[in-house]
Structure formats: C-alpha cells, structure tokens
Amino acid sequence: MPVGTLATVKGISQDLLEDLGAQIILGNTYHLYLRPGVETVRQMGGLHGFMSWPHPILTDSGGFQVFSLNELRKVKEEGVTFRSHLDGSSHFFSPESSMDAQIGLGADIIMAFDECTEHPADHRRTLDSMELTLRWAARSKKYFEQHKLEVPWKLPGATQSLFGIVQGGMDLALRKESAERTIEIGFPGYAIGGLSVGEPRELTREVVEATVQHLPADKPRYLMGVGTPEEIVQYAAMGIDMMDCVMPTRAARHGLLFTSEGKVSIKQTRYSKDESPLDPNCPCKVCQRYSRAYLRHLYAANEVLAQVLNTVHNLSFYLDTMRRVRQSISLGDSPQFLTVAKASNNADQLLRNKS
Amino acid sequence: MPVGTLATVKGISQDLLEDLGAQIILGNTYHLYLRPGVETVRQMGGLHGFMSWPHPILTDSGGFQVFSLNELRKVKEEGVTFRSHLDGSSHFFSPESSMDAQIGLGADIIMAFDECTEHPADHRRTLDSMELTLRWAARSKKYFEQHKLEVPWKLPGATQSLFGIVQGGMDLALRKESAERTIEIGFPGYAIGGLSVGEPRELTREVVEATVQHLPADKPRYLMGVGTPEEIVQYAAMGIDMMDCVMPTRAARHGLLFTSEGKVSIKQTRYSKDESPLDPNCPCKVCQRYSRAYLRHLYAANEVLAQVLNTVHNLSFYLDTMRRVRQSISLGDSPQFLTVAKASNNADQLLRNKS
Numbered sequence: 001m002p003v004g005t006l007a008t009v010k011g012i013s014q015d016l017l018e019d020l021g022a023q024i025i026l027g028n029t030y031h032l033y034l035r036p037g038v039e040t041v042r043q044m045g046g047l048h049g050f051m052s053w054p055h056p057i058l059t060d061s062g063g064f065q066v067f068s069l070n071e072l073r074k075v076k077e078e079g080v081t082f083r084s085h086l087d088g089s090s091h092f093f094s095p096e097s098s099m100d101a102q103i104g105l106g107a108d109i110i111m112a113f114d115e116c117t118e119h120p121a122d123h124r125r126t127l128d129s130m131e132l133t134l135r136w137a138a139r140s141k142k143y144f145e146q147h148k149l150e151v152p153w154k155l156p157g158a159t160q161s162l163f164g165i166v167q168g169g170m171d172l173a174l175r176k177e178s179a180e181r182t183i184e185i186g187f188p189g190y191a192i193g194g195l196s197v198g199e200p201r202e203l204t205r206e207v208v209e210a211t212v213q214h215l216p217a218d219k220p221r222y223l224m225g226v227g228t229p230e231e232i233v234q235y236a237a238m239g240i241d242m243m244d245c246v247m248p249t250r251a252a253r254h255g256l257l258f259t260s261e262g263k264v265s266i267k268q269t270r271y272s273k274d275e276s277p278l279d280p281n282c283p284c285k286v287c288q289r290y291s292r293a294y295l296r297h298l299y300a301a302n303e304v305l306a307q308v309l310n311t312v313h314n315l316s317f318y319l320d321t322m323r324r325v326r327q328s329i330s331l332g333d334s335p336q337f338l339t340v341a342k343a344s345n346n347a348d349q350l351l352r353n354k355s
Numbered sequence: 356m357p358v359g360t361l362a363t364v365k366g367i368s369q370d371l372l373e374d375l376g377a378q379i380i381l382g383n384t385y386h387l388y389l390r391p392g393v394e395t396v397r398q399m400g401g402l403h404g405f406m407s408w409p410h411p412i413l414t415d416s417g418g419f420q421v422f423s424l425n426e427l428r429k430v431k432e433e434g435v436t437f438r439s440h441l442d443g444s445s446h447f448f449s450p451e452s453s454m455d456a457q458i459g460l461g462a463d464i465i466m467a468f469d470e471c472t473e474h475p476a477d478h479r480r481t482l483d484s485m486e487l488t489l490r491w492a493a494r495s496k497k498y499f500e501q502h503k504l505e506v507p508w509k510l511p512g513a514t515q516s517l518f519g520i521v522q523g524g525m526d527l528a529l530r531k532e533s534a535e536r537t538i539e540i541g542f543p544g545y546a547i548g549g550l551s552v553g554e555p556r557e558l559t560r561e562v563v564e565a566t567v568q569h570l571p572a573d574k575p576r577y578l579m580g581v582g583t584p585e586e587i588v589q590y591a592a593m594g595i596d597m598m599d600c601v602m603p604t605r606a607a608r609h610g611l612l613f614t615s616e617g618k619v620s621i622k623q624t625r626y627s628k629d630e631s632p633l634d635p636n637c638p639c640k641v642c643q644r645y646s647r648a649y650l651r652h653l654y655a656a657n658e659v660l661a662q663v664l665n666t667v668h669n670l671s672f673y674l675d676t677m678r679r680v681r682q683s684i685s686l687g688d689s690p691q692f693l694t695v696a697k698a699s700n701n702a703d704q705l706l707r708n709k710s
C-alpha cells in the first residue's frame with residue numbers, strides 16, 4: 001500500500017496512482033487530524049471525496065506517529081497527551097477519539113488505537129504495554145461498532161472495517177499471547193504492529209514469523225511499516241497479505257531507486273552520461289521514456305520532476321513485485337517465488353497458508 | 356511556449372506536456388550551459404534526446420539570464436564575462452560561443468546573442484546597446500550558417516533555424532531602426548527582446564505595438580518573456596505569433612491560478628471547504644477531478660502535488676487560451692477575439708496581418 005500521509009502520495013497525482021495499479025493507499029490519521037483536520041475532510045466527503053480516490057483507503061490509528069514524533073507524549077489509561085510537531089499545541093488521543101477521527105476520515109479499513117512499544121523494552125514494560133493495547137483494542141471495537149459509517153462509494157450497507165493490532169515487543173511468548181487475545185476480541189483483519197522501531201532486520205523477521213502463525217489464515221494479515229522489495233516478498237511468503245511502507249516514496253525523494261538489478265543511487269556522477277534506462281526490465285513510464293543521465297540531471301539540479309519520476313518508478317517496482325507475488329501464489333509452484341520463500345525457510349508454511 | 360529552464364517544465368513530465376497539447380517548449384541556454392553542460396546534452400542526443408521530447412524546442416541565447424542574474428557582468432565588443440549564480444565561477448559568452456552552445460543543445464529554433472538593454476536607459480546608452488546587438492546579430496548569423504546542425508528527429512536535411520532579436524529599449528524610433536536593420540541581416544523569424552525588464556505594462560504594450568508593425572507578417576514574430584493570459588491575447592491581436600513566459604509555471608508554484616473567472620490565490624482560507632472545481636469552465640484534468648478545498652490543502656501543507664496540479668492547470672489555461680486565439684484567427688471574425696483586439700485598438704491591424 002503506497003503511503004499517502006496527508007491525503008497525497010507525495011508528488012503523484014491520483015490519475016498516476018490508478019495508472020500504476022495501486023489498489024489501496026494509506027492515510028495517516030495523526031497528520032490528517034492536524035492538517036486539514038478531520039472535520040474538513042468529513043465535510044468534503046471523507047478521504048475518498050476529499051482527495052478524489054474512489055478506491056480502498058486504510059488509515060492508521062495515529063498511535064505510531066504519537067510514538068515516533070513526540071518525545072514528550074504522556075500515556076495514561078485513558079489515552080495519550082501529545083504535542084503537535086507543527087506548532088507544539090497540546091492534543092489528546094484515546095481509543096474513542098482515534099475511532100472518531102478515523103470514522104470521520106471515512107477510510108474503508110481503520111486501525112485499533114494501540115501503544116507502539118519502544119525498543120528495547122524489558123519484560124515488565126512490554127507486558128504492561130501489551131495489556132494496555134488489549135484494553136484499548138476492546139474500547140476501540142466497542143466505540144467503532146456504535147459509530148462506524150457506511151463507505152459511501154461502495155454497495156449500500158457496506159461499512160468501514162476495524163482491524164486489531166498485535167503488540168508484544170520482541171518477546172515471542174507475548175506476541176503469541178497478544179495475537180490470541182486480540183483474536184478473542186474479534187476483528188475482520190489483524191495487523192502486526194510495533195516493528196520497524198529500530199530493531200535489527202533479522203529480529204523483525206523472527207518476530208513476524210513467530211506472530212503470523214497465530215493469526216487466522218482466512219483473514220487479512222497486515223504487517224505495518226515494512227520493508228525493502230526483498231523483505232516484502234519474504235513476508236508474503238510467511239503469509240502476510242498487506243504491507244505499507246514509506247520506503248519506495250521516501251527513498252525516491254533521496255534518489256535511491258529499486259531495480260531488478262539492485263539499488264541505484266541516481267545522484268552518482270557515473271550516471272551523468274548513461275543513456276540506458278534506469279531498469280531495462282521495468283515496464284514503467286519512466287524506464288520506457290527517460291535515461292539514467294536525465295534522471296541524474298534532474299536530481300542534481302534539485303528539480304521537482306526528479307521526485308515525481310523517481311517515485312513513479314519505485315512505486316511501480318513495488319507494485320509490480322507484489323503483482324508477481326500474487327501471481328506466484330495463484331500458480332502455487334512458481335520457482336521464482338519458491339526460491340525466495342525457501343531462502344526464508346518458509347516454503348512449507350507458504351504452501352500451507354496459501355494453497 | 357511553456358518554459359523548461361533546465362530541460363524540464365518544473366514538476367511536469369513530458370507525458371503530461373503532450374497531454375496538455377504543448378507544441379513547443381523553451382530551454383534556457385544559460386542554465387543548461389551551467390547544468391548539466393552543453394557537452395553532456397550534446398552527447399545524450401541534444402535536448403530532444405536528453406529530455407525525451409520529440410517535438411519542437413526553442414533555446415534562448417543566454418543573454419537575458421546574463422543580464423538578469425549577474426550584477427557583475429562585464430560587456431565588451433567581443434562578448435560578456437559573467438559569474439555563475441551557482442558557484443561564482445567565471446564564464447564568457449560571445450555570439451560565437453552562444454551559437455556553439457545552442458547548436459550543441461540542438462534546439463529547432465535558436466536565438467541570436469543580444470544585449471538586453473536595462474531600463475531605464477538614456478538615448479545614448481540605448482543606441483549603443485542596440486548597435487552592439489546588431490553587430491552581434493551579424494556575427495551570430497555568420498557563425499550559425501557555418502555550424503548549424505540537422506535536427507535529427509525531423510525530415511532529412513531540415514536544420515536548426517536562427518531568429519534575430521530586435522532591441523532599442525523603450526525608444527520607438529530606435530525600435531523601428533533595430534527592426535529594419537535586423538531584417539536587413541535576414542532571419543527566418545524575428546523576436547522582440549528587451550521587454551519585461553521592469554517597465555510599466557502599458558509601456559510594454561506601446562513598444563510591442565510600435566515594433567511589430569515593422570516586422571514581416573509572413574515570418575514568425577516572437578515576443579519574449581510575456582505575459583498574463585489577457586496580455587497574450589492582446590499581443591496575438593497585434594500580430595505576435597509566439598510568446599514564452601514563466602508566469603503560468605512560476606505563479607502555480609506560488610499558488611496563483613488563472614481561471615475563466617479571474618485569478619485565484621488558492622492559499623486563502625476561504626477555499627478550505629470549497630468543494631467546487633478550481634475553474635468550472637476548464638476541461639483540464641485538475642478541474643475535472645479535484646476541489647478547491649483539496650488544492651488549498653495541498654498548498655497549505657507544502658505538498659509537492661500542489662505544484663504539480665497547479666502547474667497542470669495554469670499551463671492548460673494558457674495553452675487553451677492560445678488554442679482559442681488560433682481558432683478565432685482562422686475564423687477571422689470571432690466576436691470574442693475581436694472584442695479583445697478592439698480593446699487594444701488593433702482589430703484592423705489584426706485583420707490586415709492575419710487574414
């Protein structure tokens with residue numbers, strides 16, 4: 001899912017997102033709550049109407065941004081007090097107010113309000129944080145069921161969906177417990193949160209692998225905030241169905257491009273007279289039309305078109321990777337996908353979960 | 356002609372430019388000479404190949420940027436010494452080196468190297484500057500004829516064209532003399548330079564009107580560096596065939612949008628919940644898909660998509676204006692165009708020149 005923090009995937013028009021085949025995009029409740037504000041978005045027809053995106057949207061709960069952008073946040077049983085990163089003003093998020101905000105934003109899939117446990121954290125702290133997230137999950141569900149909206153552009157009667165989030169830090173036993181107790185509360189989909197918080201990538205992989213097996217295979221399993229192209233293939237092989245990450249868009253803004261032949265840092269002087277396409281195997285509009293020399297020039301001259309074209313390519317590469325993953329899953333035995341799956345020791349699990 | 360300073364119309368992909376119906380774009384020799392350098396562009400297939408734009412391109416001579424970006428420039432008979440606005444390094448442009456640069460960039464239409472006379476300037480200074488431009492025009496033509504290139508994407512044998520530039524400051528007699536003597540040198544097209552240099556708009560209009568009548572109606576007449584949508588219609592009515600201006604693209608970056616109902620400063624709070632399209636009469640992709648509220652949000656949040664969408668609309672509005680002008684000219688008696696033409700007291704001249 002491309003990340004559209006402020007109701008825009010940075011630099012990319014909705015026309016282009018459709019061309020790229022994006023099926024669902026993500027909006028960040030924390031950012032949208034501050035700008036332009038939930039009430040404005042609600043009055044403009046929710047995120048779908050406001051940004052003219054008549055396709056699925058998912059919003060996060062705001063919990064992760066409160067965690068990552070606010071060193072001075074205060075967490076209590078009721079909720080979290082935090083300061084805006086824009087103007088320092090004081091705000092409060094609770095499970096109920098996060099639901100209110102997300103219901104107002106009108107996304108198809110919204111997320112339970114959770115506490116993202118910091119890393120490292122000791123057992124006591126991780127346990128307490130997990131318990132708080134479980135209590136907040138129950139409050140989120142209760143409030144959501146009373147207030148959820150129909151999604152206006154879908155069939156009559158179709159409503160928003162609320163997903164639960166599994167926490168438990170890097171403790172595999174707590175992850176199992178969190179998964180089981182979140183399933184007890186009951187949601188139509190489950191996310192694995194609290195990762196990509198500074199831990200080594202090998203540990204992320206270990207926690208995902210240990211957690212995903214406790215989540216029902218017949219409901220969407222969403223891994224939040226990952227990863228590289230290689231990683232998203234590995235996670236898909238483990239049984240993950242949905243992922244979001246700023247990596248393709250943020251890396252594009254820094255001139256870091258993902259290709260079938262590895263990463264390319266387009267700012268390098270070596271590309272200044274390179275007439276070849278960025279990725280000879282890529283069917284995207286950028287690789288079909290422009291040279292590395294041109295992309296390098298745009299980046300070096302700090303031209304806005306650099307961000308636009310780099311983002312188009314990276315998103316295309318990510319979405320294409322996931323298309324190939326889906327195809328491999330539907331074929332059941334694609335050598336390419338199995339190679340990746342075997343590399344992560346999950347070929348058996350993949351086949352068990354997916355076929 | 357949309358301005359593509361550094362081989363990019365800021366924020367707009369070449370696909371989009373084609374969608375907008377841009378027939379010809381402009382590149383700035385001064386900027387391209389500094390970044391990425393003429394030799395790089397030449398080796399990458401000229402501007403057409405480098406930026407993947409298989410349609411007409413015009414480059415200016417570099418003279419205007421040397422004038423406007425370099426307070427410390429030194430003008431001598433041979434040429435101009437100036438400092439790069441990027442790193443302060445010293446450079447030299449002469450008629451011959453400007454031709455070399457422009458021939459290397461490979462545009463379809465290139466411009467004689469001229470001195471843009473500052474405003475205000477007394478009669479002596481204006482006369483001397485005009486005489487220098489005339490001598491430089493002759494040198495430009497001589498060098499060009501010996502070195503001009505075939506334009507690779509055109510029919511075999513088609514070469515670049517060199518246009519002359521009329522100077523003479525705000526002195527109508529000198530403008531007439533400059534026009535006549537530039538015509539004596541002989542070019543396939545003529546530009547009016549030295550305007551938009553800080554003079555009042557009424558004076559610009561007066562000088563254009565006095566100058567254009569001395570230029571042959573059977574060759575392209577190009578007014579450099581103007582103007583607002585209203586002005587370009589008026590200048591077309593006076594007989595001007597080509598114009599370039601950064602106004603639509605630069606104004607877009609500052610949230611200033613041209614519409615059929617007047618200018619809109621999209622940053623204003625009054626638009627924050629305005630669900631209507633930017634311009635209800637505009638067929639562009641932006642007006643067909645997005646609301647003023649969304650455009651206002653993107654601008655207020657400093658999102659790159661604001662620049663992209665604003666530029667698409669403004670360019671569409673300008674190009675659409677010129678399409679309507681062409682249509683009116685071909686119909687010969689369109690009331691709308693004649694109204695504008697009459698407002699500038701040029702209906703007769705328009706009909707004389709154009710029909």
